[in-house]
Amino acid sequence: MAKLKYKIQTNPEKTARAMGRNVPISRKHAREICRAINGMKLDEAIKFLEDVIEMKRPVLFKRHCKKVGHRKGKLGWHAGRYPIKASREILKILNYARANAEYKGLNTEKLRIKHISTNKGITIKRYMPRAFGRATPKFQETVHIQVILEEFH
16 A cells, blocks of 8 residues: 655644544545534534534535535535534544644644545445346445644644
8 A cells, every 4th residue: 555645744843643544434525524624723623523423513515515405504505414424533533633742742722723635545346246147336435534733822
């Protein structure tokens, strides 16, 4: 497997990073969650993801919004969903990045998400046997997620 590099170069003394590889979640959901929490303070992002898991706040779908139901309230956008599985996985990666920041001695109260992105991972290819010698593909998509936290003043 090839080594993945982070998309941006940062000062290692002021930042903490974490990466999730081959996470079995939807690419579209991961992209919309990453867009929603990019630039947030770490505590706000964690609270946002916990609210999504509890179905209190929707994630606004801006690119992948065809046939997505509308959510009530003045959110600034009409289409939204509650991607619970993807939110749980991204929340784990944010907690890993927070633990890395604590290990480096950064102030965890003053961390913000400088960069978060998602890339296409491997596709796990499986086939389900059907009648008359046929088979149906049952592919599972995965994503790579990278997070860089920065200490602000």
